[in-house]
Amino acid sequence: MNKPAQQLTIWRALNAALHDEFTEDPSTIIMGEDLTTWGTGGGIYGVTRKMADTFGKERVRDTPISEEVLISAGAGAAMAGTRTVVEIMYSDFMLLGADGLINQAAKSRYMFGGQFATPLVVRSNGGSGIGKAAQHSQSLETLYAHIPGLEVVVPGTANDAYGLLRSAIKSNNPTIFLEHKALYYDKGAVTKELIPLGQARVAREGKDLTIVATQLMTKRALEAADMLAEQGVDVEIIDPRTLYPFDMETVFASVRKTRHMLVVHEAVRDFGWGAEFISNTVQECWGELDAAPRRLGAARAPIPYSEELESAVVPSAQEIIAESLAAVGHRKRLLV
Amino acid sequence: MTIETDVFNKFDLGTDGPSALELMSTIREFESRLPGYSEAGLIRGSTHPSVGMEAVAVGVSRALRDSDSVASNHRGHAHCLAKGADPGRTLAEILGRRDGYCGGKGGSMHIGVKELGILGTNGIVGAGIGLATGAALAAQAQGADNVAVAYFGDGATNQGVLSEAFNLAAIWNLPVVFVCENNHFAQSATLEEMVAQPDLHRRGEAYGLPSVDVDGMDVEAVSNAAAEAVHRARSGLGPTFIVADTYRYLGHMAGDTEIYRTVDQVEQWKGRDPINRLAEKLLTSNVLDQAQLDAIAATAVSAVDGAESFAKSSPYPDVSSAFTQVSEDIR
């Protein structure tokens, strides 16, 4: 396992993970729209590039635009014993397949008394940042995290993308794997090791404040942390990487050290997963907190198209700084 | 009820020809400039031009009133412009400006114009099929003689909602016209590869809908088929399915490498160009002379020049608008 790490973009890391899983398990299939014929021949963001050349059109299938049947057929194929990956072009379109995901795949193990495994991965991209507007930019991870039976993965680095995709495909549960469309070209060192679902990553160590964030928000929190350091606030950043299962222990350990907490997500703040993390932390670490935990998320609005509007709706590094200062008690009357 | 199929208003070359030519030319000019705006960084996200397909929207819209509804798709600027949308405000929306029809919140794939019955271009393939069916239901329920049109591509025929909508429209006799723009590709996927029954009109027949194939590169043919269908719908005779055979000359969207088709194929289709064909017809039947044709072409260019300067000079929206209009009584 001690191969040297390679520098890969996130899309390349995902592509490598697919190739490696498909090589290891020759029964695995993948299907989706424009999977082999788009761009340079690899799906909307290139993730399936060269898959058809290597594994053939039987295992790597271009499909009609039929999300409803794609997801339900994916669930059926998985229940019938075929490890199946479905690529949905934008995660917004997964809503067309809600029945297949939520009523079928998520419940198939439970309602049939444990007879069935459903090794299905629905891969897609979420998030905003590149002007795709209201129906191609949502961060809907909380919806899926709420459904018993589903696993939800939200990788933010190339290494996590590789290691978590391989684990997601190996999982015998239906897994929602949400890539971030603004991060596909971010590069990072990839060790090509599997990463188990349910293990958070410490993205930055610090002693004054714990920020919990994923994907684009982790990236912005890291920027914010550098600026906060200049103001004497030493930030620790925890990236949960998977929202279900989720790793509270790493968060608790961090909060016990920093005694302050802020959650940042790109999903709409209200009813978002941040509340879940904070609620658990308050319950577990009440006596060890010096201030009320805070949360930051997107405004309660669809993602607007125009660039300035889009940036206004999603938390920026500046807002993370302001909330961080509020969370550690440098309250500057910034908040309503 | 007797079916008076001949009372619909047929396309008249002398009166309808010049205006159809001007509208198609304006749409052509408008759409042809989009890739340049994308390259210049004026357009964010995805924009889908319909160059080559102008005859469909223009032919269909001749039969429509402002009070009729259209539900469009991702390739929908022509549907809007042909229904009467102002090119300046349409472009302003595509460029994300304050004077866009949706104040810059929608962009290319979410252009709605209530007063013109435009229920929106749409980012979800197939979604307009259900929306138009609903608009037709509303017209029927209100006893209005309005009709609704759904525009969608060959790719959208693979969405389940088409089956559900065809059946509902048929059993309820809804005043809806389903217009499939068969341009032979869904992004990079070919019709042959993705549709098991390539005679798309047979899908309509299976649900009991009168279904017709029409040359989508011939505005007169589209116009007559649509006028008949709209007339039937308005007279209470129910839905029709029109399949227009057409082609898009440009890539699916900016950045399309077009590895899924040949240059030859594109050139062949250009030989059937709807604008050239109509111009020739107008010339040979002495409706217009060459000078008049040139004048129409120039008018189209200057209309789009005007739209462009209007849109470019429109400011970006006020950031505070990002938080408004989420629900009726919130801010």
Ligand SMILES: Cc1ncc(C[n+]2csc(CCOP(=O)(O)OP(=O)(O)O)c2C)c(N)n1
């Ligand atoms: C539900 C959904 N699935 C996939 C897409 C991505 N997509 C946008 S346009 C398109 C092709 C549509 O083809 P067609 O309906 O034939 O219309 P055309 O683009 O050819 O005009 C695809 C796959 C989408 N926007 N919505």
Ligand SMILES: [Mg+2]
């Ligand atoms: Mg098409």
